Amino acid sequence: MESTWQHTTVLLNEAVDALLTKPDGTYIDATFGRGGHSRFILSQLAPEGRLIAFDKDPEAVSVANAIEDERFSIRHEGFSGLRHLEGNSVAGVLMDLGVSSPQIDNPARGFSFRGDGPLDMRMDTTRGESVADWLATAQAGQIAEVIREFGEERFAVQIAKAVVARRQERGPLATTAELAQLVAGAVKTREPGQDPATRTFQALRIFINAELEELQQALEASLDILEPHGRLVVISFHSLEDRIVKQFIARNSREVFDRRAPFAQPKAMKLKALERIKPTAEEIAANPRSRSAIMRVAERTEA
Numbered sequence: 001m002e003s004t005w006q007h008t009t010v011l012l013n014e015a016v017d018a019l020l021t022k023p024d025g026t027y028i029d030a031t032f033g034r035g036g037h038s039r040f041i042l043s044q045l046a047p048e049g050r051l052i053a054f055d056k057d058p059e060a061v062s063v064a065n066a067i068e069d070e071r072f073s074i075r076h077e078g079f080s081g082l083r084h085l086e087g088n089s090v091a092g093v094l095m096d097l098g099v100s101s102p103q104i105d106n107p108a109r110g111f112s113f114r115g116d117g118p119l120d121m122r123m124d125t126t127r128g129e130s131v132a133d134w135l136a137t138a139q140a141g142q143i144a145e146v147i148r149e150f151g152e153e154r155f156a157v158q159i160a161k162a163v164v165a166r167r168q169e170r171g172p173l174a175t176t177a178e179l180a181q182l183v184a185g186a187v188k189t190r191e192p193g194q195d196p197a198t199r200t201f202q203a204l205r206i207f208i209n210a211e212l213e214e215l216q217q218a219l220e221a222s223l224d225i226l227e228p229h230g231r232l233v234v235i236s237f238h239s240l241e242d243r244i245v246k247q248f249i250a251r252n253s254r255e256v257f258d259r260r261a262p263f264a265q266p267k268a269m270k271l272k273a274l275e276r277i278k279p280t281a282e283e284i285a286a287n288p289r290s291r292s293a294i295m296r297v298a299e300r301t302e303a
């Protein structure tokens, strides 16, 4: 089922350089996508090294299944499944968050307001509810909350009311073009260079895939599975994701003092923040989708 849609890997050299500290370690690519990072990691690993990849998307998994390398395995599950791996067993965890270009570019996946397709947006098309299913029954208040919180959209209430009115008048929204058109009618001021539907589509995608909850869970799990000096490398593409990663690293990069036990030793820090890297101007020129990327790197301490 290999699709024709391509993905250009973001921060390829930078991410793999930051991730790999020893060629015989076990590494995680938590977001296989089309395997750009995975293939480069495999090219750097010794015969004893291992790479375990995750992806929710069955199309990504079918691409991964074609990799014939006994050091490599793929799991079709969300990366919160990292918590099932053995503690203290992994030399590096890479997460390249969000959607892949094949997901965005293929109208049949329903992620994009460009082109027309079913209003789906699930990364894992084998389970869960589509955006169309959810919008068909959700209350206006819930819709507004999602669009405001995950899209930082000022016109969230107007959009939510328009969704409910349309549902009552003509039945539920079924396609991406119908939603894009409805949002364009409800958003009164245009942001330069941005389609009025950008924020709403981002919000619904984050919500339907529980992206931020799963990111938080995977970050926590990575603390348990990383061995001392193991690396956590996370590439995020919008401020909501980056804020979670930044705060997680900051929280775990300081000693925790228990105010109820003033004479107890503070709990040692679990991470050391190493780097924050953005794509170069050359990379952005070659791949405009990389422009919002921020990569953060931290190292597991011995605690």
Ligand SMILES: C[S@@+](CC[C@H](N)C(=O)[O-])C[C@H]1O[C@@H](n2cnc3c(N)ncnc32)[C@H](O)[C@@H]1O
Residues within 6 Å of the ligand: 007, 008, 009, 010, 030, 031, 032, 033, 034, 035, 036, 037, 038, 054, 055, 056, 057, 060, 077, 078, 079, 080, 096, 097, 098, 099, 100, 101, 123, 211, 214, 215
């Ligand atoms: C930006 S792409 C990764 C691209 C990849 N690094 C490459 O070079 O081809 C993100 C991928 O992560 C997957 N993904 C996003 N969130 C996920 C999650 N919570 N669990 C598992 N996979 C996820 C998406 O399905 C998508 O295929």
